[in-house]
Amino acid sequence: MPNHHHRNPPFFIQDELQSSVFIVDDDCSTLSYQSTETNESTYLSPDNIKPKYRSTELEGSMNSSERMSNRIPSDHIHSKYALNASFWSTLNTRSKYYLPILQWMPLYTKRDFSQDILSGLSLSALFIPQALSYATALCGIPAIYGLYTVSITTFVYACLGMSPQLSVGPEATVSLIVGSGIAHQQSSAKHPFGPEEAATIASITAFFVGLFTLALGLLRFGFLDSLMSRALLRGFITAVGVVVLIQQTILSLGLGGLATQVGLTPDSTSIQRLLFLFSYISYFDPLTSAFSAAVLFILVTMPFLKKKYTAISKLPEVFLVVISSIIVCKFYKFDQAGLDVLGQVGESNNNLNLPLPIPSIPTLPDHADIKAIIVNAAIIAIIGFVESIAAAKSFARRHNYFVSANRELVALGISNIIGGFFGSFPAFGSFPRSKVHESVKPKTQMSGLLSGVTCLIVTGFFLPQLFYLPTATLSSIIFMAVLALLRELPHDLKFMWQVRAWKDVALMATTFFTTMFFSLEVGTAVAVMFSLIITVKQSSYPRITILGRVKDTSYEFKPIHDSKEKVEHLKDVLIVRIEEPLYFANTGQLKDRLRRLEQFGDMAVHPSEQPRRDHLAFIVLDIGGMEFIDASAVQILYEIIESYHEQRVQVLLVNGHPHVIPLINRAGIMDLIGSHHLFENVSNAIQSIEQDIQYTSFPNSHILGEGALSYSSI
Template identity: 35%
Template sequence: MTPQSRTEVAFATLPERLSRAAEQAQKRERVEEDLTRWQLLYRRARYYIPVLQWLPHYSLRSFMRDVIAALTLTSLIAPQSMSYATNLVHTDPVHGLFGAAVPAMVYSAMGTCRQLSVGPEAALSLITGETIAKFIEEEEHAHGRMSDAHRVKFIAKIITVITFESGLVTFLLGFFRLGFLDAVLSRALLRGFMTAVAVTIFVSQAPSILGIEAGLNAAYGASSSVLEKVQYIATHLGETHRLTLLVSIIALAALIGGKIGKRTVAQKKGYWRIALYVPEVLLVVVLSTILSHIFHWNHAGLSVLGRVSPGDVKVRVPFVGWGYMRRYVTKSFGTSTVIAILGFLDSIVAAKDMASKHDYPISPNRELCALGSANLFAAFCTGSLPGYGSITRSRLASATGARTQMSSLLTGTFVLLVTYFLLRFLGPLPKCILAVIVCVVVYSIFEETPEDVKFFYKMGSWTDGGLMLLTFALSLFVSVEVGIITSVALSMLLCIKHSTAMRLNILGRVPGTSTFEPLEEDLNDDGLLPVMGEEVPGVLIVKIRDVALTFANTGYLKERLRRLERYGHGRHHPAEEPRREEASVVIFDLTDVSEVDASALQIMLELVDSYAARNVLIYWTQCNPRALARLREAGVVDKSGGDSHVQPSVARALEEIHETMMQVNGGTSGVDASSIV
């Protein structure tokens, strides 16, 4: 159907649709009048607890689709969560599984995104692991080396603290309606940070893939830096365990091949799409576990997972009976805040992607509350890793048929079943397989980086490229925490810079008309494009393009106007000689301005006084009634010369200037009228 025919159909059905809308509006009004207090409360509750909204209308068909999606997700998230817990946080895999189960189940009741997959994430697990390694080093430095049993309990408690605090911070961000944070953070900075995280994770997993992790830990401990790991790998390549490397290469090729194959199949239709349901990660885990058990790879020097029990996770109230461990509540708060912010950013990107694809609304503030609640509940399971949204898992959920938040509830349930009934059979699982699974996630991050770099280069955005490189270097060579804090801080500074820069244009007359357009210079292959408008000699016509004039964007208004007055619209440096004569008249076009706050009005008064001291006339044109009322109330109009200095258009202001000059000078202005009017 062509756009024209679609328009004709829309107009043909418009009366019927408008009539139906009016009837529905009247019906809603009658219903709302008859609502009792409890019914109104229930209606409000449905907004804040979305499960009350979608569950009463849930269908068997949706359930079957959600079951298939949940089974597919479980085959991915269970091995991933075990890998993050074992290889990034250096704790028992059961803590990763509970981090995948509990937050997902809670989110299914509170979240607004139907396909969002909530669970442990690589970057967040890396930050958690680095913090725990630092705390262990401090604890051992103060009290001597920990026993293995004490170390396990210590790590579980620190994870609980981080999960609880990150959940609390996330919930409070939503409660105070700070869901706009994702819009103020620079993509270039976040890309630099995520690329550094990918490199850090890859380097941290390389010793496990090569089979030299034990030697690295003996040489540098658990808190070794990226450079120390690279140095150790380079000097100990000769000690590579061949069986471990062979198993890792085969598994890596299988997983990356499966990923590329699924991406190819996703573009096709028909029976080929059944390949999307193949759980390649689960297959690699199961096959490697069986082969390891049959051929006794652990006796050949290959490191395996060993005995793991779900009983290691206890359901307890956090912080009760912890004693001296409570001091880590304040020491880990910075890390928890970083995890909360980064987790929300990952989650909201995934949620918006799913909402756009399936055409339904989401609320960033309610997403924050849902994710915060999910992690607060997860903290009651001692050692449960923080859980946030993943865009790759969410896309898998969407591609395999997830229709409602029930898929998240089912995924959490299936992960718990795996934890209690299948985990005990994974003792022979090679640890290098878990490292390979983590590296596949890193591969996904690396895939996105070159596209962003090429785009920045193509657009000549050297500032974005430089900021990306800065964040990358800080995250990689200083610490991941410093990298994300720098990203957030620089993003905030850039937002402040842009919000305080008032948008001004010098207007010029379009030749042969009374229309005034911005005088702009731009570059093309031949150099500067010609300026199409004509400037009025001695008159500076400035259009303020900001909707609201506030203390933030008017602070440097006088300096900006002075520079425009001297150098005009071109890109000229202040060190150059002035390009214009000082203005005798300044005309402000306030077409776009609708709000003026008190601080901006004070600055306007100072501006009028400074121009009056130089005998410069000021006119205000095309004023919004609300803005004009504020200017009158503050005395700006009176100081400018009264109502005659407020005109409906720039052309009319110029006519007023010419007429006034004629009156004052006895019928002759001494100036060529055509140069003004």
């Protein structure tokens, strides 16, 4: 009987790159692959070992050592097998990182599917009416393209995206900008566009939006979501919400036809629309207004009823009002009484006689301005990705998982590129809709994938049932969706008032009124411009801290303004700590800031006042926080030190970073100040200054006192 308890000790194999160790036991039943860089281990079964390293013919007659030598020849194990395993392990890890579906799909269970199908169907009940509404009322294109957008972009994001809760599809702000761009194209064209041409422009816009977004992700520009301040973004979103509310109020009252008659165009500003509404509100259509009011009443009261009565807590109110509106309109023939309905939605465009999306290359309509489309696409890409990333990161924090902004940009970019070939208009994550999706507790991205499939089924088989859907219902749905965008406005205003953030309030108001009085494009441009100006201004001032000596100590130095202890300036010595790396953008103001510190000892003093400090004899620059410096900054630093040298002011450098000192040395700075003026800390530098005062005759030393530095308050 074989002895199963005795086993030869394992042997170790290290690959040629010295980055991996393979641990193989005596019968090759297991093999452990351990990376020396990450200290992670992966266990491989013998079935994964290449066949030429295994032997089955002599399995029974060989002892363990003989089998080992036949299975894993020493001349191959050292290189080929080790490198092969390392390559496939890396490929497996990277593919799961860049294709999240490969990460969660192998672990998928029936229990996950049951929850995901419920959340997917619930999301579809909201998705389908919103897609129809945004396409017709905001983009001004046939309703079926809204369903195409949902079906394709949701499906692609489910495969590439990282957030199970994020709902990608038509979004109110983006849809309104798309519609505004189409309106500008129509107003500037010699011949008006038809619905299909308008849809083509929307698809081309989606393609360019995808290109811009994908490029931002590949170039690792995910940090750009931090450029748009919350105040600017809140002002813009609030303006978009008010613009949409004004538009939908006109339609909900049945005044759309009258608005066209009196000269309102898609290019009209929101102020013009608001003036029209006040002037002609008495001409409202009773049937359309009553129908809109009834739908709004249901949408407003249902959430409260669902909280009170658990029996109806799972009912999707948006889907409910769509179905009930179709039934009521068809039964009472309201369409014949003057109520506008959606009408025929889509036609067959394939051999199956079904109106399913078919991939094609969109052709630019005659007289369309491709430059305007590209500019509009760039604006949409910025606004869309900022809102999407903000929503994705919010859900990631709440559910304790990680979201990479760059990977999300890639997923959103590919979704829009593919969608552009299927007739989609630009799609991004919607925070209000994603919160609804989160409430139904999706387990994985399969929930979004199933909602896309559901929309595809509706597109193929149930479009005729949408004929009697009143446009007033769609306007009411948009009305409620936009109110969700404005829900956080009171909280933000209260917070800004509480912290006295008047600059943020001014920025928010500027963005809001610019969008209201001019257009969405102008409002977007102003928001982006202000964000860039604020960012550049803040980054152009390097963070500088003034150090002083703690009172009643010899060599303890702390920041003048940030220390709880009594800290005072050293007479005739300025100690400055540079807190961050220096580069071309933040060194332009360095010379002026140092000059103000020389004169006043404080950046808060207005430059019109009289100098408060005597002429300097020494300046100590603590560059410990300067871990990087580029060529432009080195040149400016050289000029600053050269200027001090001409004024007979000694410059001492402290705590130089190992990566910075060689560059400073090559620039000739050390030749200016002398290598003996480079110190490990501020205390050593001050001791050296005191020794110089005691034993040398230094220019300006007559103001320093007898052999030691004194301190003074400013």
